[in-house]
Amino acid sequence: MHSAIDNLGPEHLQTDLWQSTYSLAGEAYVHAIVEWLARHLRAQRVMVARAIDLPVTRVRVVASTQRHAPDSFALAGTPCELVYRGQRLVQTSGLGQTFPQLCDTGSDSFHGYPFLDDQGQCYGHLAMFFADSTTLPDWFDTLLEPITARLGAELLHMEQQTRLEAAERQLALHNRVLRLTTQHTPLKQVLDTLLNGIEIDHPGTLCSIMALDRTGRFLRLLSAPSLPAAYLAAIDGVEIGPEIGSCGAAAYRRQRVIVNDTLQHPYWAASRELALRFELHSCWSQPILSGDRVLGVFAIYHHLPSVAGANDFAMIEHVSDLVCQVLLHHETMEALRLKSEHYQMLLRHGADGTVVLDREGRFLEISEGFLKQICAEGPEAIMATRIWDWSANLEPSDILKILQSHHDQPLIFQTAMRHVDGSLWDAEITATAVEIDGQSLIWASARDITERKKLEAALLREARLDSLTGVANRGNFLQALQKEVTRARRYPQPLSVLMLDLDHFKNVNDQYGHSTGDDVLRTLCRESAPLLRKEDLMGRLGGEEFAIMLPHTGVEEAAEAARRLLARILDMSVQVPEVHDRIHFSCSIGVASLAPEDADGERLLARADKALYQAKAAGRGCVKVL
């Protein structure tokens, strides 16, 4: 059967076409042509479509006379598939037999016209379906030629327009994501924004981003705004491997893994149930790489099996590059944040007090530890002071010298510091020159060494004193005597020494016990002390033998002092616990004064010892002078 236009002349049609479309362009023109053809040819269905991607497997319907026509359809098994080989296709009858999937449509005849680009590649087509077998007259082909050329041009223009708009949207999204990233927006929010934008721009897609964890073995979910929560729970923490789904495999292989049909692909063998349950029939995964390092995986899912084309690959690569930048930025910021938190923690909670000072001694930072050390309640009042307000023994000029000197190594020194109430504490200061933000500053830590100092002093004292009696020990006494001999010679000044030895002390020990003997030694020293001047020094030379150094004292004076001391000693007594009685004791004393022939202190001491020997020989309990 011929078509309805046989009754209309080409001139009439040409005029009608011009009237129907002269003011139209773009999509409106395409729609008008489709309607015009359907009306005049009494076609069952007229449609214009364009290729979605290359190679062409699906086409998008741009205009159709069929109500509720799908947005797009797969070419396989349709007469349109043949048009995309680049040639006009006319089947005047028997369409249902040639293309069984069209049986139900009631179409018997098909006329298809390809739109070809410069390389002869078909990028769109015009299709007309007729319920009856239909042949179009040759003159109609001539009439149609400029129409198909214009349709093709409009399609190209629309395509460019669409691409331009998509590129603008992509750029806007890209900028938005980067802006959010630099504004320190939480990572999930940045990635959600990106994936939402992609899903709006690519209807039917569901996106996800997963990060490879520290072990490099497991993927952790970062963002997937549209995928079902139960599915996400199932894949969060998935281990990577050469054939573990799309994402696990992409991360492991460091290559894009495109699974067009999850129910068929071997990588999804173990997850088929999951894919079925959530109707996820395709999954394209792209590893997010920074050099050799895998940061994570970007994935796009579809509810239908979907073949990825060149445009999809370009988009996937663009998105994963962007995500890579976002993740690296986040990683850097996170590392900085941690570092700064560690420093703040050290500054706040370190046992040592820490301050940051400028080179003029002003406080820039004060740690909790330092506030505790100076017993201050808060930093406010302290910030207004200068570091030397807290030093007890350094002048501001000394401190300025330290602050302004250029030292490569930390400067460590001990100094006395003040508490807020003015009392003192000992500090060991470590001052380090640091460069912060281009400014040359001093980072100083103060350790409270008050207790350590006390301990050191006690140890020093112990090392110089006799542990039983508390008077100077032999070494300390001899050292002091030697010093005094030197001084007495230089100025010159008299100097005398008493040698003192308890009489029959062995008997005390034997009779009353060693502890009573100790008590006698302690009593002797303790009760002799008030008789000595500040500059005098008593020392225990050993056992029950003592010496007393009397600076600025001549022999007569010394003998007098010895006699006074002896009289006092004879009065001394100690309690003997067992006998409930006190016992007395006596001693002998030898006196010698520094003479020109005394080579040193020991020599002087030897002469006093000689005098002591004489006192013992003279019956004890007396003073002898040499």
Ligand SMILES: Nc1nc2c(ncn2[C@@H]2O[C@H](COP(=O)(O)OP(=O)(O)OP(=O)(O)O)[C@@H](O)[C@H]2O)c(=O)[nH]1
């Ligand atoms: N309790 C006590 N006894 C000491 C200590 N050091 C030495 N002695 C005793 O002092 C006594 C000294 O005895 P001797 O050297 O015989 O002298 P002495 O008995 O005092 O006799 P003369 O010096 O000759 O009067 C000994 O019994 C020592 O054990 C001490 O730290 N504590």
